[in-house]
Amino acid sequence: MTGSDLAARQAALVAALVAAGPLPPGFTAGPVDAARRALLRKRGGEVARHWPLLAAGLGPDWPAVFADWAAGRPGSGGLRDGWDLARALRDRGVLPPVAAEELALREATVHYDGRRHPRPRRLPAVRRAGGAVAVQLAGRVRLLRPARR
Template sequence: MSSDLPDLATRQAELIRALVAGGPPPSGFAPDDLTATATALLRKRAGLVAKRYPLLAQQCGPDFPDKFTAWARGRPSTSVADDATAFAAAHGLAPRTGRRWFRR
């Protein structure tokens, strides 16, 4: 039974890569289902950034979730703060003078 563990760990890693890092779908998984799940996870990330940094989301406009999702696809998250900083830098956004993106 222990010989199954490396195979299971490998398959789990492949699944995680497909869901959060733009990896190819592992065998046995429907690509459309993985795409839908990966998109839902990206939207969740966008929501977390918007909740923690509402001024960043506001500065980006009403299509923030779509912009963030497109930017984040294939970029694994390390933290909400890192996501916000890298997204803002990639889009040339900066906090307004004297203001921060997060609320107190």
């Protein structure tokens, strides 16, 4: 086996594990599926460290909600994955109130367009998420209206 063959097989295995790619030849579905689920749990834990109120707001549903959302999506890191998930839940109208506050505060202080790495905002900003309104002025952030609980 050449180096390029090995690299292609490794890429196919990674795609099957993290991006819902087809099962590569020579691998059994059971162990690959178990490894995929374990990687999703680990990734969900990393997201929960960056977005604790999102995870807490979803409570016991957190692992399933995250796994459903993340299945088939390559990871972007805990901060960005959590941000993308929070926005997706907000857009569907199912973002828990405490997570709406977390999202509004984060979006008032940091700019994230969904493609590039987040970066601090320099100008004043007002952001709203699920009933929560956050204002950032001169580097200070205030939650003007908490989300309804």
